[in-house]
Amino acid sequence: MNQLSGKVALVTGAGSGIGRANSQVMAARGATLIVNDLHEASAEETVGLITAAGGRAIACAGDVSNAAAIAEAIGRARRQVGEIDILVNNAGVASGRMAFEDIDEATVDRMFDINVKGAMFCTRVVLGAMKERKAGKIINTSSIMGMAAQRRGSHYAAAKAALIGLTKAWAKEFADWNIQVNAVAPGRVLTPMVAYMTDNDAYREDLRRNVPAKRQAKPEEIGYLVAFLASSEADYLTGQVISPNGGEVI
Numbered sequence: 397m398n399q400l401s402g403k404v405a406l407v408t409g410a411g412s413g414i415g416r417a418n419s420q421v422m423a424a425r426g427a428t429l430i431v432n433d434l435h436e437a438s439a440e441e442t443v444g445l446i447t448a449a450g451g452r453a454i455a456c457a458g459d460v461s462n463a464a465a466i467a468e469a470i471g472r473a474r475r476q477v478g479e480i481d482i483l484v485n486n487a488g489v490a491s492g493r494m495a496f497e498d499i500d501e502a503t504v505d506r507m508f509d510i511n512v513k514g515a516m517f518c519t520r521v522v523l524g525a526m527k528e529r530k531a532g533k534i535i536n537t538s539s540i541m542g543m544a545a546q547r548r549g550s551h552y553a554a555a556k557a558a559l560i561g562l563t564k565a566w567a568k569e570f571a572d573w574n575i576q577v578n579a580v581a582p583g584r585v586l587t588p589m590v591a592y593m594t595d596n597d598a599y600r601e602d603l604r605r606n607v608p609a610k611r612q613a614k615p616e617e618i619g620y621l622v623a624f625l626a627s628s629e630a631d632y633l634t635g636q637v638i639s640p641n642g643g644e645v646i
Contacts, residue, residue: 401426409487411438413587421619423451460514485515493548511555567635583641609642
C-alpha cells in the first residue's frame with residue numbers, strides 16, 4: 397500500500413469532503429501531502445487527521461482563483477517539502493440547482509474563477525518542474541453534470557465540462573514530458589457541500605429511482621480512484637474521464 401512513497405502531492409480544496417478524502421488516501425499510500433484550502437483552519441484540520449494516522453502533510457492556505465496568491469502559497473509549500481509530483485485540482489464551488497434565468501453574472505464569474513481558472517492557475521505553477529523532471533500526474537475533479545444533461549444548474553455543468561476539455565487538451569499537450577492528465581467525474585457523493593440536499597424525502601426517492609447502486613458514494617471511494625490515477629499503475633492512462641457514479645450514467 398505504498399504506491400506513492402516518495403511522492404509529493406498537492407490537493408486543492410482539501411479542507412473537507414472529496415479533497416480531504418483524496419489527501420488521506422494518498423497519504424496512507426506514502427505520499428507527502430500539501431493540503432490546500434481557502435480556509436487555513438480547514439486545511440490544518442486535514443493535516444491533523446493525516447499526521448495522527450502516521451502520514452506527512454503540511455497546510456497551504458490560499459485562494460486558487462487568485463493567480464498571484466496561489467502561486468506564492470504553493471511556492472512556500474514547495475520550499476518545505478520539495479517539488480510536486482501529483483496535482484489534484486479539486487477546489488470547486490457549487491450554487492445549488494438554479495434555473496438559467498436566475499444565473500447572474502457574478503454567479504457565473506465565481507463558478508468559473510474557482511472551478512476552471514483555479515485549475516489553470518495551479519497547473520501553471522507546477523508544470524515547469526514536472527516538465528524538467530519529465531514526470532507528473534494531474535488529476536482534475538469534474539462532475540457527472542459535466543458529462544450528462546440534467547435540468548437546472550447549467551453554469552455548474554458548463555464549468556465542469558470545461559475541466560473535461562482541459563483534461564483532454566492537457567493530456568495531448570503535456571504527453572511529450574511524460575505527464576499524464578486525467579479527470580474524475582463523480583456522481584452523488586456524501587460531502588458537506590451537498591449534505592443539505594440529502595435530508596429530504598424527494599431527494600432520497602430520486603436517489604433510489606435513478607442510481608442503480610441506491611446510495612451516494614463515500615468520499616474515500618473517490619479517493620481510491622484518485623490515488624490509483626496518481627500512481628505508476630496508471631502510467632498508460634491519460635486524457636480519460638472516469639466517473640464513479642453508482643451507475644447513474646452508463
